[in-house]
Amino acid sequence: MADEQHGGSCLCGAVRFRTNGKLREVVACHCSQCRKQTGLYYAATNVSVDQIEIEGEDHITWYRASSFARRGFCNVCGSALFWVADGADEISIMAGLFDEPSDLKLAYHIYCADKGDFYEISDGLPQYRQGRPGLLTAGPSD
Numbered sequence: 001m002a003d004e005q006h007g008g009s010c011l012c013g014a015v016r017f018r019t020n021g022k023l024r025e026v027v028a029c030h031c032s033q034c035r036k037q038t039g040l041y042y043a044a045t046n047v048s049v050d051q052i053e054i055e056g057e058d059h060i061t062w063y064r065a066s067s068f069a070r071r072g073f074c075n076v077c078g079s080a081l082f083w084v085a086d087g088a089d090e091i092s093i094m095a096g097l098f099d100e101p102s103d104l105k106l107a108y109h110i111y112c113a114d115k116g117d118f119y120e121i122s123d124g125l126p127q128y129r130q131g132r133p134g135l136l137t138a139g140p141s142d
Ligand SMILES: [Zn+2]
Pocket: 010, 011, 012, 013, 014, 015, 074, 075, 076, 077, 078, 079
């Protein structure tokens, strides 16, 4: 039985990846760290680290935005790529990086209390003021 596979890349293609297995539903994080990094919000799926193969790892710069997690971005084109909590065996991957059709679906919004003041969230999906219980996230952004 062939495993589900998905490919993706940053804007310039210096970083490419391939995932094996089912991808988690997409979560949109509106915390201020995600807002600053992306200019809007961070929409990401997530796999365990043994489900992803990354090419061009030397083009990834890891920025430690908090005391317990780091954010990877392409050091050629600046695309936001990954979010990883220290010691976690999972990696969050920006949903917009995937080749289409991605088969991804946005499921809900977190850290809505910190969202930018220039837009509304009006897609009818669940909104959490902060994190969602059981979901590993950046935590309160202040
Ligand atoms: Zn790039």
